[in-house]
Amino acid sequence: MVDVSRVQKELTECNRDSDVSGVSIALHDGGSTITHLTGTIAGPLDTPYQGGIFRIDIRLPGGYPFEPPKMQFITKVWHPNISSQNGAICLDILKDQWSPALTLKTALLSLQALLSTPAPDDPQDAVVAQQYLRDKSTFVNTARYWTEAYAKSDSTGMEEKVQKLVEMGFPEDMVRSALKSVNGDENMALEKLCSG
Amino acid sequence: MPRPLPSASGAAPPFRMPPVFIFRDDPIPDSLRPRQTERKARRRGDEQALGDAAANPISPSLDSRRPGPAMSTKRVLCKFFMHGACLKGDYCEFSHDWSDQSNNVCTFYQKGSCSYGSRCRYDHVKVSRKNPVPPLPSSSTSARNSLVPLPPSSNTATRVASTSLQLLSPGRPLHLGHQTNSSNQRQQVSTDLLPLSGSKPAWKNEVQLVEDGIDWSFNQTEQNQTSIKLADMPICSFAAAGNCPYAEECPHMHGDMCAVCGKMCLHPYRPDERQEHIKLCEKNHKRLEALKRSQEIECSVCLDRVLSKPTAAERKFGLLSECDHPFCISCIRNWRGNSPSSGMDVNSALRACPICRKLSYFVIPSVLWYFSKEEKLEITENYKAKLKSIDCKYFDFGTGTCPFGTSCFYKHAYRDGRLEEVTLRHLDCDDGSTLIAKNIRLSDFLSRLHL
Numbered sequence: 001m002v003d004v005s006r007v008q009k010e011l012t013e014c015n016r017d018s019d020v021s022g023v024s025i026a027l028h029d030g031g032s033t034i035t036h037l038t039g040t041i042a043g044p045l046d047t048p049y050q051g052g053i054f055r056i057d058i059r060l061p062g063g064y065p066f067e068p069p070k071m072q073f074i075t076k077v078w079h080p081n082i083s084s085q086n087g088a089i090c091l092d093i094l095k096d097q098w099s100p101a102l103t104l105k106t107a108l109l110s111l112q113a114l115l116s117t118p119a120p121d122d123p124q125d126a127v128v129a130q131q132y133l134r135d136k137s138t139f140v141n142t143a144r145y146w147t148e149a150y151a152k153s154d155s156t157g158m159e160e161k162v163q164k165l166v167e168m169g170f171p172e173d174m175v176r177s178a179l180k181s182v183n184g185d186e187n188m189a190l191e192k193l194c195s196g
Numbered sequence: 197m198p199r200p201l202p203s204a205s206g207a208a209p210p211f212r213m214p215p216v217f218i219f220r221d222d223p224i225p226d227s228l229r230p231r232q233t234e235r236k237a238r239r240r241g242d243e244q245a246l247g248d249a250a251a252n253p254i255s256p257s258l259d260s261r262r263p264g265p266a267m268s269t270k271r272v273l274c275k276f277f278m279h280g281a282c283l284k285g286d287y288c289e290f291s292h293d294w295s296d297q298s299n300n301v302c303t304f305y306q307k308g309s310c311s312y313g314s315r316c317r318y319d320h321v322k323v324s325r326k327n328p329v330p331p332l333p334s335s336s337t338s339a340r341n342s343l344v345p346l347p348p349s350s351n352t353a354t355r356v357a358s359t360s361l362q363l364l365s366p367g368r369p370l371h372l373g374h375q376t377n378s379s380n381q382r383q384q385v386s387t388d389l390l391p392l393s394g395s396k397p398a399w400k401n402e403v404q405l406v407e408d409g410i411d412w413s414f415n416q417t418e419q420n421q422t423s424i425k426l427a428d429m430p431i432c433s434f435a436a437a438g439n440c441p442y443a444e445e446c447p448h449m450h451g452d453m454c455a456v457c458g459k460m461c462l463h464p465y466r467p468d469e470r471q472e473h474i475k476l477c478e479k480n481h482k483r484l485e486a487l488k489r490s491q492e493i494e495c496s497v498c499l500d501r502v503l504s505k506p507t508a509a510e511r512k513f514g515l516l517s518e519c520d521h522p523f524c525i526s527c528i529r530n531w532r533g534n535s536p537s538s539g540m541d542v543n544s545a546l547r548a549c550p551i552c553r554k555l556s557y558f559v560i561p562s563v564l565w566y567f568s569k570e571e572k573l574e575i576t577e578n579y580k581a582k583l584k585s586i587d588c589k590y591f592d593f594g595t596g597t598c599p600f601g602t603s604c605f606y607k608h609a610y611r612d613g614r615l616e617e618v619t620l621r622h623l624d625c626d627d628g629s630t631l632i633a634k635n636i637r638l639s640d641f642l643s644r645l646h647l
Contacts, residue, residue, distance in 0.1 A: 003498060005498075005500070006497075006498050006499050006500075009499050010499070063534075065497060065498075066530055066531050066534050067534075096540050096541065096545060097545065098540065098545075099545070099548075099550040099551070099553070100496075100497040100527065100531050100550045101496045101497060101521075101550035101551045102550075
């Protein structure tokens with residue numbers, strides 16, 4: 001069984017200084033189960049990921065904290081150690097180097113550190129790793145573009161998109177819920193609004 | 197009236213004989229006390245019998261009534277001594293020898309039901325009737341131990357009872373229970389009588405008892421008045437417990453204050469007992485301090501305070517031999533016992549400290565956390581010594597083989613008590629290193645031969 005009291009302590013501890021650390025954890029989609037969480041980390045400064053907010057799906061196995069939590073990026077990221085397809089992460093502390101003294105917060109902070117220091121020699125996504133090694137500038141540009149496109153949608157670009165869709169003649173509350181359900185993708189939201 | 201010995205009078209608080217007080221352990225059962233008129237009548241009528249008893253104090257009848265417990269309780273560790281202050285000193289019926297077992301059998305359990313159930317602090321074991329245990333210290337000692345000064349609120353009935361005692365032996369002081377010792381014979385009688393009053397039904401030997409009681413007080417007074425040593429006097433048990441209602445007026449000697457526990461429980465004239473108490477008190481105090489400091493320590497895995505866990509089994513630290521990071525015993529054992537199939541390597545990850553990743557090969561359970569290297573060493577040594585006294589289940593008195601061999605923490609002894617002796621065979625290699633050879637078999641050698 002998951003040690004519920006420990007997870008609760010971790011959540012309060014993590015969210016207490018989330019402004020400073022840039023990482024926070026919440027229940028997944030406002031759900032009720034404590035074993036399925038969503039973490040967010042701020043893209044580290046002076047990297048192509050700066051300014052982005054990355055969301056991570058966290059599932060706690062039954063043996064937590066004696067087994068590592070299962071983590072996966074929800075937000076698409078261009079990074080050698082993170083799959084560009086499904087967000088799978090290659091990080092030793094989430095596998096065989098896990099220790100029960102680590103917490104969700106320290107794991108998220110490790111992910112933040114991973115974003116700033118890619119390890120292309122032990123890649124998760126071979127294509128990205130190839131690009132990183134052979135053509136660094138293209139890699140940086142792609143990563144920055146992905147950050148702009150996927151990691152910034154919900155906060156800054158949101159109002160603009162709502163405005164745009166409202167101008168097309170959809171009611172505002174429907175636009176907002178549609179945008180939210182497709183994770184801020186403007187075209188998908190339009191499609192949804194037209195079909196629904 | 198007994199007076200303090202001149203030699204000792206300087207150091208002692210002035211000692212007075214109490215004007216009125218009751219010995220709970222006097223040889224006359226409570227049931228006889230109020231019936232003074234009857235007794236007086238009997239006394240008058242039985243002058244003859246009385247004279248006989250005086251001439252032959254250890255009568256056969258008395259001897260045959262000598263109860264067993266007087267002997268057997270001597271081998272049971274005194275409860276009060278265990279807690280650091282037995283007011284009876286050398287005269288206690290129970291043993292003051294640490295090597296003796298304490299009687300810890302639950303009486304309620306013997307009778308069929310103990311309402312404390314598994315939480316009872318006494319042992320829940322059935323004692324067979326053929327082999328009766330000595331009476332429980334709690335019942336007999338508490339009844340006999342206290343020379344109770346009457347609390348101020350005490351009613352007149354008890355005072356009447358005590359005056360009746362004086363009537364019994366007019367013009368003579370009350371005998372001091374088992375503390376009289378000038379004559380061996382008298383003491384014999386007194387020790388015989390003492391347990392009797394506690395263990396025999398009061399009605400059985402009523403007449404005999406009264407006679408004995410009188411006889412006894414008659415004789416002792418002549419020989420015995422001045423020989424009471426101060427060391428034999430008990431100290432006030434109320435003061436020792438922390439609060440004597442009589443304060444300055446108390447008829448009993450008040451003990452000196454123990455600097456550690458702050459109680460008036462040091463007997464001024466029993467140096468051995470004082471030392472024993474102070475030693476024990478300091479040990480307890482040290483342990484209490486360590487326990488207090490340990491309260492704050494949190495386990496790094498469950499993030500709880502280790503000593504605030506819900507069940508007693510969980511309120512223990514698991515000390516790692518190679519580093520100083522605190523965990524609770526259940527968390528660290530859980531982590532180390534994790535199945536290797538989870539992808540983590542036993543030797544590099546699971547046996548490592550979750551915080552500093554230093555490898556430790558064993559975990560030491562301890563109720564206390566340590567704050568110095570010496571304390572840790574002491575805890576470790578105690579733990580190893582305790583394991584060394586337990587027979588290894590793998591070795592199984594020589595019939596099995598223990599995978600840990602000579603490094604096993606448990607005892608490797610044969611059924612006859614002989615310890616296992618192992619001579620390690622060192623094999624020197626060509627490169628100068630040494631190997632320790634285990635179980636060399638001829639069959640291994642033969643099977644490798646290619647003929």
